[in-house]
Amino acid sequence: MLTLYNSLGKKTEVFEPVNKKVVTIFTCGPSVYQRSHIGNFRTFLFEDVLQRYLEYSGYTVTRGLNITDIEDKALAEAQKEKRGVSEITRRNIRHFLGEMKLLRMRIPDYMPMASENVDIMAEIIGKLIKKGIAYEYWGNIYCDPLMIRGFGRLFGLDLSSWPKKKRRFHLDTYPGIQWNRGDFILWHGFREGDAVWWETTFGKGRPAWNIQDPAMVSRHIKETLSVYCGGIDNLYRHHDYSLAILEAVRPYPMARFWLHCRHLFINGRKMSKSKGNIHYTETLSGKGYSPEEIRFFLIYGHYRERLNYSDRKMQLTALKLRKAREIIGKIRRKAGGVRAEPGILSMRLEEIFRRHMDDDLQVRAGFDALHQELACLDTGCLTKEESAGTIAALKKIDSVLQIFF
Numbered sequence: 001m002l003t004l005y006n007s008l009g010k011k012t013e014v015f016e017p018v019n020k021k022v023v024t025i026f027t028c029g030p031s032v033y034q035r036s037h038i039g040n041f042r043t044f045l046f047e048d049v050l051q052r053y054l055e056y057s058g059y060t061v062t063r064g065l066n067i068t069d070i071e072d073k074a075l076a077e078a079q080k081e082k083r084g085v086s087e088i089t090r091r092n093i094r095h096f097l098g099e100m101k102l103l104r105m106r107i108p109d110y111m112p113m114a115s116e117n118v119d120i121m122a123e124i125i126g127k128l129i130k131k132g133i134a135y136e137y138w139g140n141i142y143c144d145p146l147m148i149r150g151f152g153r154l155f156g157l158d159l160s161s162w163p164k165k166k167r168r169f170h171l172d173t174y175p176g177i178q179w180n181r182g183d184f185i186l187w188h189g190f191r192e193g194d195a196v197w198w199e200t201t202f203g204k205g206r207p208a209w210n211i212q213d214p215a216m217v218s219r220h221i222k223e224t225l226s227v228y229c230g231g232i233d234n235l236y237r238h239h240d241y242s243l244a245i246l247e248a249v250r251p252y253p254m255a256r257f258w259l260h261c262r263h264l265f266i267n268g269r270k271m272s273k274s275k276g277n278i279h280y281t282e283t284l285s286g287k288g289y290s291p292e293e294i295r296f297f298l299i300y301g302h303y304r305e306r307l308n309y310s311d312r313k314m315q316l317t318a319l320k321l322r323k324a325r326e327i328i329g330k331i332r333r334k335a336g337g338v339r340a341e342p343g344i345l346s347m348r349l350e351e352i353f354r355r356h357m358d359d360d361l362q363v364r365a366g367f368d369a370l371h372q373e374l375a376c377l378d379t380g381c382l383t384k385e386e387s388a389g390t391i392a393a394l395k396k397i398d399s400v401l402q403i404f405f
Contacts, residue, residue: 001014001015001358002014002015002053002054002057002357002358003015003358003359003360004227004257004259004360004361005259005304005360006256006257006258006259007154007235007258007259007260008153008154008255008256008257008258010156012360013257015257016256017059017226017256018223018224018225018226018256019223019226021060022059022060022061022062023054023059023060023061023062023226023227024061024062024063024221024223024225024226024227025047025050025051025061025062025063025064025225025226025227025228025229026063026064026065026066026213026216026217026220026221026225026227026228026229026255027044027047027063027064027065027066027108027228027229027230028065028066028213028229028230028231028234028238029044029065029066029067029068029111030044030067030068030092030093030096031068031071031073031074032067032068032069032074032088032089032092032093032096033071033073033074033076033077033088033089033092034073034077034092035092035095035096035280036092036095036096036099037271037278037279037280038264038279038280038281038283038284038294038298038309039263039264039271039279040231041099041103041281041298042261042263042264042298042299042307043229043230043231043261044065044100044105045103045105045295045298045299046229046261046299046303046361047063047065047229047261048105048106049299049361049363049400049401050227050229050259050361051063051106052106052399052400052402053357053361053400055399056396056397056399056400057354062109063106063108063109064108064109064110064111064112064216064217064220064221065108065110065111066111066112066113066114066212066213066216067089067093067111067112067113067114068114068209068212069085069086069089069093069113069114069115070085070114070115070118070196070206070207070212071114071172071208071209072171072172072173072209073172074088074089075195075196078195079195084195085195085196086115089115099281102281102291103281103291103294103295103298104291104292104295104402110220112216112219112220114207114212114216117212117215117216117219118198118200118206118207118215120215120216120218120219121207121211121212121215122198122200122201122202122207123215124211124214124215124218124245124246124249125141125186125187125200125202125207125211126201126202127248127249128143128186128245128248128249129141129202131147131248131249132147133147133148133248134186136189136202137168138189139189139190139191139203139205140168140170140185140187140188140189140205141185141186141187141189141202142168142183142184142185142186143183143184143185143186143210143241143244143245144183145183145184145240145241145244146159146162148244148245148247148248150244150247151240151244152240153240154235154239154240154243154258155235155236155239155240157179157240161181162181163181163182166182166183167181167182167183168182168183168185169182169183169184169185170185171185172185172208172209172210173209173237178236178237179236179237180237184208184210184237184241185208185210186207186208186210186211186245187200187202187205187206187207187208187211188205188206188207188208189203189204189205190203190204190205190206194206209238210237210238210241210242210245211245213238213242214242214245214246214249214254217242217246217254218246218249218250223252224252224253224254224255224256225254225255225256226255226256226257227255227256227257227258227259228254228255228257228258228259229258229259229260229261230259230260230261231260231261231262231263232260232261232262232263233263234260235260239258242254243255259303260304261303261304262303262304262305262306262307263306263307264298264306264307264308264309265306265307265308265309266279266308266309266310267308267309267310268308279309281294284297284314287311287314289314289318292321292402292403292404293317293318293321293322293403295402295403296317296318296320296321296401296403297309297313297314297317297318299363299401300317300363300364300367301364302360302361302362302363302364303361304360320367320371321403323371323375324367324370324371324374324404325404327374327375327377327379328374328391328394328404328405330379331374331377331379331382331387331390331391332387332391334379334382334384334387335384335387335388335390335391336384336388338384338385338387338388339385339388340385340388340389340391340392341385341388341389342389342392342393343385343386343389343390345377345382345386345389345390345393346386346389346390346392346393347393348373349370349373349390349393349394349397350393350396350397352366352369352370352373353366353369353370353397356369357400363401367401370397
């Protein structure tokens, strides 16, 4: 029985999808003002493993992943490079799709771009204005989150310290500030010289970051999502804002489960351009690591624990995978072309895998237990039928992990 840690309520719960026929997942995708680095891909790979394990467990899954191609950072990057915003974002989208393929990630069923859903954003903003939750001020449109019942419940926000004096936050994000304690922006009104804008019933401008996800979910999913995923940084502000906005205009909850993946650090430090420690997939492939080894390193640590990259740790993790693949190669050669039949060993391998993965997706514990089981085998004593059954079981397991074959 699969259990997952639900950020909404902050406890581990038995997974029960909203719709028994189809599990719906929506994940916060890349902000494509710059290339995605391995820290971003850690989160996306966790979400890939989640989808694959649900399918392994017998569920049908529909998953969406949004592309944030309109935001303050994208405009700043375009101005810095003296290029069009879409030129930069589309270049980074191509990189992202190529690296998804490299890391053997499942392409989501739909990947909406923010720039293609402005009509829905404007529609939602209009509804919020009618409800008295949003208002215009100096050409911009702001949301007063305290007007929305239940605001802050995802993070567990203490509203008793909320400022009494009205404050408005004009930017999507403020570096170093976890919470904008005041009204947040929904729509940036047009200013002379703006490179990107749309015409709406409430004037020209562009959507702010926090209105984008609710609109894209609203377009594609007409019921409560089974799972909403993202990086841990989204638990501050962004997901509570998204939840509040969508639940203010729809009569049912946004999502049943909220899952958040923690950051990847480099030698104990956050990645940043100023520190010069940004790592991309080719940073690791340039050091001789295969795509499977990169994928394995990024999924091996539990998603709710901070993962620290160092050259030594990468070497040791890759070595574990190489040893496991060597054993699997021996078993595969022993099997030859014999038809696989389920046996005690193959059933035990799958039982080990399920036991650990059902416990909030414990990839590390599951892999280590499998590796230990395989390492203790006397492959020379296995029959061809047992070998074939073992390989069949490992292929089923690898439909989730994508690291063995």
